[in-house]
Amino acid sequence: MKLATWNVNSLKVRLPHLLDWVTAHQPDVLCLQETKLEDVNFPQDAIVSAGYQVAYCGQKAYNGVAILSRGVLEDVVMGIPGWEDPQQRVIAATVSGVRVICVYVPNGQSLDSDKYLYKLAWLRALTHYLADELTRYPKLAVLGDYNIAPQDDDVYDAVAWGDGVLVSAAEREAFQGLLALGLVDSFRLFDQENASFTWWDYRMAAFRRNMGARIDHVLLSQTLVGLCRCCEVDKAPRRLERPSDHAPVMTTLDL
């Protein structure tokens, strides 16, 4: 079973890239973030024609998440149950007995912003949600754009990056709190190239210079860790014309 996540930064603009990519890589499950579409505008027909079932929850201009699946999507849940959030950032579904949760963690903007406080509160709510989900689903995968680079080697230059969003101590503690639940960063189960990133700023030729950050992650419960065969970032779509600023991350399970 191939599980993938991709922040597409507008599904309307990136739909051709998405259709090419699923044809080339044939993921069984693909989690999308930043669809930036109201549900009435979701390109359901094109995705169904590509052979996928899809569940989505979006809004105008910002945020929006979706799960595409080759197999039947069951028990779809939107948002973090019991935690009111006007922003559409979470969707969950069960596929072949695997509980898949797609997350788009808030960016936070800057450490002195209200958006940063929202990010930290949001991460606390997510942590409680995932703790509960782990008691219900031994096979749990949490994929998405976490907007956190967990370690210094997950950014191109930790000194230059300083103590901003993506790397601040409180955000990294929140990420460690997810791992403390028993979730594992599947990327780090395997040898990886140095300076492996999933996001590069559009500005300053950041991709060409590999000035990026690893902020998109596939976390697995212990049961799935034992079945995990590989995890890789596919940088190819970032080289296309009008790319998303994020690359897809793909984790393969022996299922």
Next chain:
DNA sequence: ATGGCGGCTCGCAGCCGA
């Protein structure tokens, strides 16, 4: 690195992303 890009909108300027 934060002007510089690229998405969005009660659009042509400003907000947001990361």
